[in-house]
Amino acid sequence: MNALSRRGLLGTGGALVVAFSTRPVFAQAEHAPTKLPGSLSVQPHLSGWVQVAPDGAVTVFTGKAELGQGIRTALIQIAAEQLYLAPGVISLVTADTGRTADEGYTAGSHSMQDSGTAIMHAAAQVRAILLQEAASRLGVDAGALSTTNGRVQAADGRSLGYGELVGSLSPDQVASQTIALKDPATYTVMGKKMPRVDIPGKVTGAAAYVQDMRLPGMVHARAVRPPRYGATLAKLDSSKIETMPGVIKIVRDGSYLAVIAEGEWQAITAMRALQDAAVWTGGQPMPDQAKIFETIQSLPVQDSVILDRKAEMAPAVHTLKARYLRPYGMHGSIGPSCAVAQLQDGVMTVWTHTQGVYPDRAALAELLQMPPQAIRCIHTEGSGCYGHNGADDAAADAALLAQALPGRPVRVQWMREQENTWEPFTPAIVAEVQASLSADGTIVDWQYGVWSNTHNMRPGNGGRLMPSWARANPLKPSPPMPIPQPEGGGDRNGIPLYDLPTAHVVSHFVPDMPLRVSAMRGLGAYTNVFAIESFMDELAAAAGIDPVVFRLKHLTDARARDVVQRAAQEFGWDKAASLPAGHGRGFAFARYKNLGAYAAVALEVAVEHETGRVRVVRAQCAVDSGQAVSVDGIRNQIQGGLVQSSSWTLYEAVTYDATGITSRDWSSYPILRFPAAPDSVEVHVINRPGMPFLGTGEATQGPTSAAIANAVMDAAKVRIRELPLSQERVKAAIGV
Amino acid sequence: MISLIVNGTTHQVDVDPATPLLYVLRDTLGMHGAKYGCGLGQCGACTVMLDKQAVFSCLTPVAVLEGRQIKTIEGLGTIEHPGPLQQAFIDEQAAQCGYCIAGMIMRAQALLERTSSPTEAQIRAQMQPNLCRCGTHIRILAAIRLAADTMRQAAIPGRVQEVSR
Amino acid sequence: MKARSITLGLAILVAGGSAAFAGLAWRPAIGKIASPTQFDRALVAKGAQLAAVGDCAICHAGSTGTPFAGGNPLQTPFGAVYASNITPDPDAGIGTWSLAAFRRAMHDGVDRAGGFLYPAFPYNHYTHVTGEDVDAIYAFLMTRTPAKLQAPATHLPFPFNIRLLMAGWNALFVDHSPVAADPAKNAAWNRGAYLVEGLGHCAACHSPRNALGAEDKAHPFTGGEVDGWDAPGLTAATSPAAIAWTAGALYRFLRHGLDDQHAASAGPMGAVSHDLSNVPEADVRAIAIYIASMTDPDGRGAAEPTREQQVAARVAAAQIPPPELQQTSGAAIFAGACAGCHGAGAPMMLNGRPSLALGSSVTAATPRNASQTILYGLQPGPGERGPWMPGFAGSLTDDQVAAVLTYLRWRFTDRPAWPALEDNVHRIRQDKSS
Known part of the structure; x- marks a missing residue:
């Protein structure tokens, strides 16, 4: 319960424990050594990562945020493993400009590489320091000491607790470049099953999200948004709304x-009245949805050749060309x-589910015209985060309104239609891709543009905050x-990760943005993997x-081959000829970013001939995330990623017309519901003890889309190259 | 004053009778389990039970609740003593961000109170109104099946009743 | 009810007996054939579009989701009639039916073995479909995926279980003559008449039926009943629409399931407009033109934007309920449960959706459709876009639904209050659970 108590939630309870360092832990190193592992390179002070209090309490700090991915x-x-502690005694403080290192954004499947690596090394070194101290106090060799449950023990039975050892240590130690880590063979926590610490609170109704915060004197606010980008407020008579029950203030700039009101329902009611009263005009012209891909390709581009390889190849006998959308x-x-x-005593405190407390603070400083030091951004969990959504903008709304009503905490939540129409898509x-095959079925040329x-x-x-x-x-x-x-x-x-000795890949960067866009899980990888x-x-x-043999024929990376073979074997790819009528199987593989986790997906779909409706029946995934820390966490992410990507792939497209974004709710932007969920999604984690962590969270987004398209081809003999594989599109391709 | 019976306890609340139950639970009674998701009856994040039925609390004005039994996730168990469905969700690790989970559990609870041995199709049909964006569907379904098993075995009086339909 | 059924039964018996006497009743079996599989692709494609006009997939939707496998009951005053499996499976479906057998079923209501079909299958309309069009539908159905699902047999109570009696019913109520062309009307109107009166069988729901379950030919399109819903009248005098249906509005409604001067297609009509989204645009326009010649015979609908403004002004003025309404929770229920979509400033209203004042459910003579929608909502198919409304059966009691209906009627229409609302809602709930 501790982790979810209000104190834990607000991150303001209790004084910071006295630790090694008296220096403000959020001060960054002036000249950080460059070779330190992970985020130790931005915060080399050990106390920025691990603090041991004289009473033995251990607090670990991360600049990354819990987004629902289970990073906490x-x-x-990791910390428990390297500190030889039971996980239950460790408190974890996540992204907070007042307390943690600046680890930038929690994005790109970087948390384990950046923060996990830093914490692992910092924790190992802290333990080494404590061990050394114990050795000198007990007058024995450090090698003769053992550590269990926060105590260092000598062979003769004498022991000292971590808290006792801390007292005399010198403050402000900086991480060493050579840190001895625990032998992976002796791991007892990392790579072992450990239930997520946040689930018990979440299933029993404990306050767990920023949405659940209720501070003394808190008021509720709602913004009223224009009907489309750039529309301006031409006329508004808000006199009657000002006197509605509970309304404190209507803010217009x-x-x-x-509108700010005492109660949430009062704020919503007043917001609707304002929406009804407001007259908007103009706005940015919306693109024509029917021609969006031609529009994108006709806009000015900045080209960069990201791959250009040439080699002597066998002659091409067959050339294929395709365009994917x-x-x-x-x-x-x-x-x-x-x-x-809340703006109090000149300090603006913002509780936000942003992915980056520090960058958000910088932007807010510009927006609010306040010095960054006067703003504290505390990450507080929100609903699942899959990239740059409305979090930063909502933080801007709350901060602007708190500035308009100093002293009182202001809570703003967006309405569903606001989220759907104003989030960055x-x-x-x-x-576009063209490739040639030689007589023996080898790819001898590969041309690709995106x-x-x-x-x-x-x-x-500040200008990237939409409310501005x-x-x-x-x-x-x-x-x-x-x-x-x-x-x-x-x-x-x-x-592609495949062996393509002759290949040319061009990235056509299109600066003009017809709709508001930004980062979403996998970024371009989802589409590029779909296409490739x-x-x-x-x-x-x-x-x-x-298709599996063909992939292996072009794949020499051993770890890539392992996941491909494992997924195929678990699926029973060899004996999949006996699928029921209307069913098909599909396979796909990618290594996320060509730097992160390896993932292969084999799945079976059912295609309903009459309607074109596709359902994923079962899937087998193999994933290599390097050293696995939370095996079940990896499974959960891969499973969830596959199901979410199925939803993207089968149903999803933002819709718009001259009036603005029209996919305002779940009836106009349908996503996967339970009856369409797969019967099973099995995940096989290939653990690589001692190898670097590879980010997992986005690894199956791409492979799932292509595996589905390939399975639809197998089932219904139609190749769909435009997403989503909606029932209308599949049916149109099937014909009668 | 409107009196609301929530998890067996009667509360007197002084709110506009049009106020949806969701806001009264969260803002007046301090129960955070039910969540705002859409306000349109399309996502189920706000699901609670009302006289044995799963309902959208975001669309249920307190004006209609006098004398009726409201059950929320807080009424199924505590972090120290989770109820069978809560325990099953913990056992199956059936959450990612968890925002939808309280609603999921309440809708599943309504099914299991009505039908102790639901078929897979019944479970999926029952859960159809509730959305999960993280893709936790497989684990949620597993947790509901697990809870059905444990509730059946325990046959907790008053919790499990077979109703023929 | 029971006594009435028996009286009806006896009437049928007499009618049937005399028909049988006339030697009309007996029909021979038509020999089985091996399932044909080769059909011209263009013929199959044409058949697909005609089958969509004929709503084949709706009644014959598989009870387990397998298209055309049948098994779903159609509730009639005489009992449940189960739709058959019309996939080409030789045992469970119609795989052994020759084209001649299929034509006979479509035109005469007699199955391959010579048995009489019940007119829940609207052969009294399909009889107007040209042989050429029937052939195309045959080609379409025979190329579907065979489903081995045996649909339940229909067992109506005596005397309706005597199928031979249908011969008498047919003699009395089935007119086999083709839909007469009206040279005074244009080609689109005539095409519409052919589709509406024949394959579309619109009158099967939108006309009243007599005691023998036959459409009342004297009062066509004056409104009927289906599956616990009112099928509104389509004549100018009987249509409940606040603004007359024009051909344009009907086209949008039929093709896209929603018109911004009326409402979303709901209840049994929902599936019909869904199917019509797959029919050639010209045919849907033709249907709309023909029906509009009934709903808006003098073309006044086209000049009705002022009517919409009048309605809007009336609704805007209706802010404070009269004292008798203030005693109920109707206004509060509307504000807390409905206004998030149907109230002023709600996102759905900003999105150009019609006001409740324009929907037939609220203006209709009976509260049936409004009650159905409030209790059970409205949802698009899995993964599809479309109008959405959650059902309130679990959260509102009968008297609460009645209270909000009373409020809606006052707030959004100028029509008299609905009587006996609570009983009405109660009955709909009972029918649904039985």
Whole structure:
């Protein structure tokens, strides 16, 4: 219960324990050594990661945030392992500009690599320091000491607790470049089953989310949004609304409009009255949905060749060409974005489910015209986060309104239609590919191009906070930039991991954004893997080779081969000829970003001939995330990623017309519901003890989409290259 | 004043009778389990039980609740003593972000109180109104099946009643 | 009810007896054939579109979700009639039916073995479908995926279980003559008449039926009943619409399931408009033109934007309920349960959805459709986009539904209050659970 008590939730309870260091732990090193592992490179002070109090209490700090991915549990497991502690005695503090290191964004499946690695090394070194101290106090060799449950023990039975050892240690120790880690063979916590620490509270109704915060004197606010991008408030008579029950204040600044009320329902009722009273005009012209891909390809581009390889190859006997399309998609968290802010004594405190407390603080500072030091952003969990959603904007709403009502905590939650129409979408993407096969079915040439907007419009400046746009003095968003390789943005995973000695890949970065876009789980990898892995099947068919065999023929990376073979074997790929009528099987593989986890997916679909309706019946996934910390956490992420990606792939597309975004709710943006859920999704984790952590959270987004398209091809003999594989599209392809 | 019977306890609340139960639970009674998700009856995050039925608390004005039995996730058990469905969700680790889970559990509870041995199709049909965005469906279904088993075996009086339909 | 049934039965018996006497009754079996599989693709495609007009997939939807496998009951005043399996499975379906057998079923209501079908299968309309069109539907059905699902047999109580009696019913009520072309009307109207009176069998729901379950030919399209829903009248005098249905509005409604001057297609009509989204646009326009010649015979609907404004002004003025309404919780229920979509400033209203004042459910003579919608809601098919409303059967009691209905009627219409609302709601709930 502790972790979820109000104190835990607010992160303000109790004084910071006196630890090694008296230095403010959030101060960053002036000259950080460059070679330190993970995020130790940005915060080399051990006390920024692990603190031991004189009473033996151990607190671990991370600059990353719990987004629903289970990172809290995995980081505790790492610290417990290296500190030789039971996980239950460790408290974890997550992203908070007042307390933790600046680890940037919790994004890109980086948490384990960055923060997990830092905590692992910091914890190991803290234990080594404590052991050394014990050795000198007990007058024995450190090698003769053992550690259990927070006590260092000598062979003769004498022992000292971590808390006792801390007292005399010098403050402010900096991480060493050579840290001895525990031998993976002796792990008792990492890679072992450990239930998630947050689930018991979440299933019993404990306050767990920023949406659940109730501070003394707190008021509720709702913003009133324009009907479309850029529309301005032409007329508003709010006199009657000002006197509605509970209404405290109507805030208007240019076209920025919001209402603050005592109760949440009162705020909602007043918001609707304002919506009815407001007259809007103008706005940015909306693109034509029917021609969006032509539009994207006709806009100015900044091209970069991200792969250019040439080799002597066998002559081509067969050339294939295809174009793959992905429409705008939305994050669609079940809980709309929310934040609480309070301006007190010149300090603005913002409780937010942002993915980056530090960048959000910088943007808010510009928006509020306050120095960053006067703003504290505390990450507080929200509903599932799959990328840059409305979190930062809701934080901006709350902060602006808290500035308008100093002293009182202001809670803002977006309405469903606001979330669906104003969140930054994942961009529409076009991928074009052409490849040639030699007589023996080897790919001898590969040409690939991808057209995409940026996948990062995160709050680099105040102008990227959407509420800033409607104000009388709007801020200008900093211009969109491509995310460079090797991680990439729209071109993420644009380079196949296959052996392609002759290959040319161009990233066509499209700066103009017809709709508001930013990061969503997998970024361009979802579409690029959809395209590449669909096309691999098309090539395999042209070569007359089984698609799994065809992949292995072009794959020398041993770990890649392992996941491919494992997924195929678990699925029973060899004996899948006996599928029922109307069923088909599909396979796909990718290594996320070509840097993260390896994942292969084999799945079976059922295609209903009369309607074109597709359901994933079962799936087998194999994943290699390097050293596995929370095996069940990996399974949960992979399973969830597969189901979510199935929903994207089968149903989802943002819709719009001249009036604005029209996919305002779940009836106009349908997503997967229970009757369509697969019967089973099994995940096989290939653990690599001692190997670096590889991010897992986004690994199955891409492979799932292509595996489904390949399975639909197998079942119904139709190759669909435009997402989603909606029943209308599949039926149209099948014909009567 | 409207009196509400929540988890067997009667509360007097002084709110506009049009106020949906969701906001009264969260803001007046301090129960955070039920969540706002859409306000449209499309996602089920706000699901609670009302006289044995799973309902959307975001669309249930307190004006209609006088004398009726409201059950929320807080009434199924505590973190120290979770109820069978809560325990099953813990055992199956059936949550990612968890925002939808209280609603999921309450809708499943309504089914299991009515039908102790639901078929897979019945479970899926019952859960159809509730959305999960993290993709935890497989584990949620497993947890409901597990809870049905444990509730049947325990045959907790008053919790499990076979009703022929 | 029971006594009435028996009287009806006797009447049928007399009618049937005399028909049998006339030697009309007996029909021979038509020999089994091996399932044909080869059909011209274009013929199959044409058949698919005609089958959509004919709503074949709706009644014959599989009870377990297998298309055309049948098994779902249609509730009639005489009992439940189960839809048959019309997939080409030789045992469970119609795989052994020759084209001649299929034509006879469509035109005469007689199955391959010579048995009489009940007119729940609307052969009294299909008889107007040209042989050419029937052939296309045959080609379409014979190329579906065979389903080995045996649909339950229909067992109506005596005397309706005597199928031979249908011969008498047919003699009395089935007119085999083709739909007469009206040279005074244009081609689209005539095409519409052919589709509406024949394959579309619109009158099967939208006309009243007599005591013998036959459509009342004297009062066609004046409104009927199906599956516990009112099928509104389609004549100008009987249509409950606040604004007359024009051909354009009907087209949008039939093709997209929603028109912004009326409402969303709901109840049994929902599936019909869903099917019509797969029919050629010209045919849907033709249907709309023909029906509009009934709903809006003098074209006044086209000039009705002012009517919409009048309705809106009336609704806006209706802010404070009269004292008798204030005693009930209707206004509070509306504010807490309905206004999030149907109230002023709600996102759905901002999205151009029609006001409740324009929907036939609220303006209709009976509260049946409004009650059905409030209790059980409205949802698009799995994974599909479309109008959505949650059901309130679990959260509102009968008297609470009645209270909100009373409020809706006052707030959104200028029509008299519905009587006996609570009983009405109670009956709908009972019918649903039985």
